[in-house]
Amino acid sequence: MATTHKNNSLAGPEGSDVMMVRPFKIRRMIKETDDTFSLELGPRDGTRGFSFEPGQFNMLNVFGIGEVPISISGDPTKTDELLHTTRAVGTVTKAMKKLKVGDTIGIRGPYGKSWPVREVEGYDVVVVAGGIGLAPLRPVIYYLLANREKYGKIVLLYGTRTPEEILFRKDLEKWRARFDLETFMTVDRATGDWRGNVGVVTTLIGRAPFDHLNSAAMICGPEIMMRFTVLELQKRGLVDDKIFVSMERNMKCGVGLCGHCQLGASFVCKDGPVYRYDQIRGIFTKREL
C-alpha cells in the first residue's frame, strides 16, 4: 500500500496565498462536554464552500489572542459546513470557548496530510480513537460510510476518560444502530449507573471483528494511547505499513516554513499530521522529540 495520501496544495481558495487568514462567522456553537465544544463556521468573505480531506487541520485565529491548529471534525462530503471540535486547555482554546454565535474567527488552511481513505479501499478499516482524538477521525467515519461499498468491515473503537466525556453522542448512537459499522466504546472509569464497558481502549482490540491479513488501522489520541494501541494491533497480526497515526506538535506557520513542529526529519504540519507507522516507528517511541 503506497502512501499517496493528499498533501495540502499550498494554495488557498482560488489560488490565494497559503498563509491568508479568511474571516469565518460562528454560525453555531455546540457544547460537546464540559471542556469541549464544536464550532460550525461559514465564510464571511463571500467565497463559497470549504473542501478538505479527512484528517486535515486549519489554523484557527482568535483575534488578539493567538492561533492554534485544530483538525476539521465535520463531514467532508458537505462543503457548505465547516466544523471544528476543540478542547479548552490553554490560552487560545479557552478564549475560543468564550466566543459567541455571530463572532468572527480567522481560518487558514486546510493543511496537512489526510488519512489514507482511498488507499485502504478493499480493506477492513479499524478506527481507534481516544478522547478528543475522535474529532479528527469523525470525517473518516463519514467518508467511509458515504462510500460504504468500497470497504470490508468498518470497526470503530472509542475510549474516553468517563461517560461524561463522551463526544458526538448523537453520531455514536446512530453509528451503533448500523449493521454495516461495528462500534465499541469504553471508558477508563465510571460510577454506579453506567451500563457500558469499562477499561482502556486497548482492551477492545483483542476481540474487534476484523481480518488482520486484510485490514488497515487509523489511530488518534494521546501518544501513550497510540503506542499501546499499535502494540495491541501488532499482537493481532496487523503489519506496520497498514497502521496510521496522527501526531501533534506545537505549530506556528502550519505550512512547513518555521520548523516549530519538527518531528525527527519531518514537519508535522506538512509531512503529517497523519503518518504511516513504519515511517515514524523510530521516532514514535523516542524520548524528547
Add this chain to the structure above:
Amino acid sequence: MENLERVLAEHPFLKGLEARHIELLAGCTSNVVFKPGEFIFREGEDADKFYLIRHGKVVVETFVPQKGPLLIRTRTKDDVFGWSWMIPPYKWHFDARAMELTRGLALDGKCLRGKCEEDHDLGYELMKRFATLIAERLEATRLQLMDIYGDHS
C-alpha cells in the same frame, strides 16, 4: 457432562488444553446464571471459584464510601474473571456484579487447586493462561492510572 466438556474445550481461555485436562476441569465445573444487578462475589469473601462468561456482562467494582461503586473493568462474552482462587489467602479483593443477564461456567477453585497439585501439567497449563491474563490486566490498569486523557495529555 459431554456437553460441558465441549463448552469448556471451545472457550477461548481453555483452547488447546488436552482432552484429559478438560475432563478433569469438567468435574469441577457448574453452569451459573446471574440476574441483572446480582452480586457474583463481594470483596473479602472466600475466593473459591473463577468464571468463564458465555453470555452477558459483568463489572468488577469497588465500593467507595460516600461515592458508591467505582467501576473498574467490565467483562463480556468469552472473558474470564477471578484469579484470587489461585493466590493465597484466596479472598476476593473486589466486588463482581452482573450488569445484565449473564450465563457462564463456574470452576471450583478448591477442587482445582487439588487437581493442580496432583497433576502439575494441568497446573502449568492453567498458570500460563492466568499469567497472561494477569499481565494484560496489569498493563490495562497502568494505562488507567496514567489518566491518559487528563489535562496534561
